Amino acid sequence: MTLQFPIKSETSKKIWHGFERELNHKLKPLPESERDDIKMEILSHLYESALNDKADAEEERIINAIDRLGEPDLYLTPLISDILQAQSAAKGNPKAIAKSLIVTTQRSLLHLFLTAIFGFGYAVSMIIFIMGIMHIFNSDVGIWLDNNGGLLSLSFAFQPNAVQWMPEQFSFIAITVSAFAYWGLSKLLYVLLLKPNKSARK
């Protein structure tokens, strides 16, 4: 590989091999011939792009070229998924079909997991907000602690053998905290799931 892509400095070689290792790792689901073909094509692109970069230092040229390619996941995931789907369809091989489905659904599963977490967060913050409002009209609504000071429950009714937590300030705290939680979750959700990927925009 080094003979085909002659790189001089030691730092550049480390960056190059680091990128090559990342490609090897990400391309693992593919058969060897496909893997080598894609890796060679990406490395060829990288080398030529670095060669034509205007920076003085070789390592800087390689870093710039890697940056211009974009996040490897951005281009390798659809590429791998397409190749595996085409192969599995052609062969009708259940193992190959399963492999391609795993690659395709990995991202979806992550989104599903985040959606479940955020769904729970939103539900809790809305319940606390509603309890804060209800507490104004019914002072039994609130957080109740057992006699040892441990958390007993979020409750809409009077709890025997328990002490209500901060009944005077509950509405203020519940409304404020739930509003902040709602705002924070929305910001986080936007950053994690909805904000367009910078690499995708390049």
Add this chain to the structure above:
Amino acid sequence: MLPDQIIDRWLPQFRKGLLEFIILLKLKQDMSYGYEIASEIKNLTSIEVAEGTLYPLLNRLKRDGLVTTEWKTEEVGTPRKYYQITESGIETLDKMKIIWTNTHSSVLKMVMQS
């Protein structure tokens, strides 16, 4: 949602369809390889694209039989994977050109009127 956010969402979809058309136009002129195609897109159009994202598109064009590939290594230089448009690719491109010309004229008319 702010206009910039809407543009951020709309632009990648807009580019994706356009890029396949541009790649075929480029390959109709001459066979080419990934880096050269990416550079030309960058130089000739205002489309900024993460260069790696061309490869899933090129792979799809190959899978659909619109292009073929061939590795070539010059005496001095890096190995390059060249893409060449096929008969089916030319036929598809001709249809794309008609759609593009018709759509472009009508959209341009609407843009001028707005």
